Amino acid sequence: MSDTIFGKIAAGEITADIVYEDADVVAFRDLNPQAPVHILVIPRQPLPSLEQVDDQDAPLLGKLLVAAAKVARQEGIAKAGYRTVINCNAAGGQTVLHLHLHVLGGRPLQWPPG
Numbered sequence: 001m002s003d004t005i006f007g008k009i010a011a012g013e014i015t016a017d018i019v020y021e022d023a024d025v026v027a028f029r030d031l032n033p034q035a036p037v038h039i040l041v042i043p044r045q046p047l048p049s050l051e052q053v054d055d056q057d058a059p060l061l062g063k064l065l066v067a068a069a070k071v072a073r074q075e076g077i078a079k080a081g082y083r084t085v086i087n088c089n090a091a092g093g094q095t096v097l098h099l100h101l102h103v104l105g106g107r108p109l110q111w112p113p114g
């Protein structure tokens with residue numbers, strides 16, 4: 001059962017520009033990139049957001065970060081540097097309620113973000 005567009009991508013029900021996948025996570029290019037490299041890493045398991053996460057999810061969250069690091073190396077942005085972001089719920093800017101980690105790079109990134 002995949003309630004969101006990202007759930008459908010994880011289930012292979014709709015297409016995306018997938019750059020990495022394994023048993024637990026899928027990574028694909030953002031449709032509206034905010035940097036030359038902008039990839040979303042999602043768990044196949046449809047967790048809505050960090051709001052629902054607890055101790056039992058620690059291994060999966062670790063896998064998201066490891067996948068992000070692999071994708072950054074694969075995309076050639078790891079040495080220069082990049083940013084990972086997880087938006088949580090409305091005030092955090094989350095628009096798709098399937099937990100996802102943004103990987104942004106390929107240009108200098110400002111801090112703090114807007």
Ligand code: AMP
Pocket residue numbers: 005016028029030031032033040086087093094095096097
């Ligand atoms: P967030 O605001 O953190 O929920 O991020 C959602 C991201 O998903 C945005 O950067 C969108 O551009 C991106 N997005 C929405 N639909 C798709 C899609 N079908 N394929 C790839 N990226 C998408």
